[in-house]
Amino acid sequence: MSKHLTNTQAMRYNRQIVLPRIDLDGQEALLNANVCVVGIGGLGTAASNNLCASGVGKLTLIDSDNVDVTNLPRQTLFSESDVGMTKVAAAKARLTDINSNCEINGIEAHFSECHENEIANADIVLDCTDNADSRDLINRLCFKYRTPLVSGSAIRFEGQLFVAIPGKSRCYGCLRQLFEAPELSCVEAGIFSPVVNIVGTYQAMLAMQVLMHFDDIPLNTLMIFDGLRHDWQHWQLPDSLSCSLCQA
DSSP, X not given: OOOOOOHHHHHHTHHHHTSTTTHHHHXXXXXXXXXXXXXXXXXXXXXXXXXXXXXXXXXXXXXXXXXXXXXXXXXXXXXXXXXXXXXXXXXXXXXXXXXXXXXXXXXXXXXXXXXXXXXXXXXXXXXXXXXXXXXXXXXXXXXHTTOOEEEEEXXXXXXXXXXXXXXXXXXXXXXXXXXXXXXXXXXXXXXXXXXXXXXXHHHHHHHHHHHTTOSOOOBTEEXXXXXXXXXXXXXXXXXXXXXXXXXX
């Protein structure tokens, strides 16, 4: 059964509700949404923070790592007192403080096939992971269950975003045919803190716009952010791609 905004909630989110593209219907779409965030690092903390604060009704967080002091410069949801805690537990506590009306489902585990129910039950998935195997699995499960996906990545001064909506666009696997997964991690290559937060925040914005049925989502498009040149580039996937998953 769909939830409706209370008067208190309507006042809380008034600055969004007054936007013609959102209105009460859009805010209630967020209230009734279940968003799955896989990976609670730099991207995941920025994304979940924005989703929770903006009024998403339920967040499912999946991650197996603990908070380390080296995470703090870019994973701004955490504080020094969280060091040693699991990222899921620390994020859940912080997000509950931000918005007690948001239901937080925390799963302290490495993402695997056994989490397909979380993908199946989600209204949209945010891939905030940092390895190719997880990204490929998330893409396959999202396609299997027709769940929209917002994929983000960031390294050095660069960020990338890709939105896939099964039945409306190409999948992340199509993009993976054209670009090899980077061999270097952020530990080896480095990452500029504001870049990862920009990309994670942008993932949240795209996810909310998909949930509210905006009609100008950049589908079949790789969005690339350059933190040194301060610009965004949009690269359209070629029609000639053949994908065994989404074009079978």
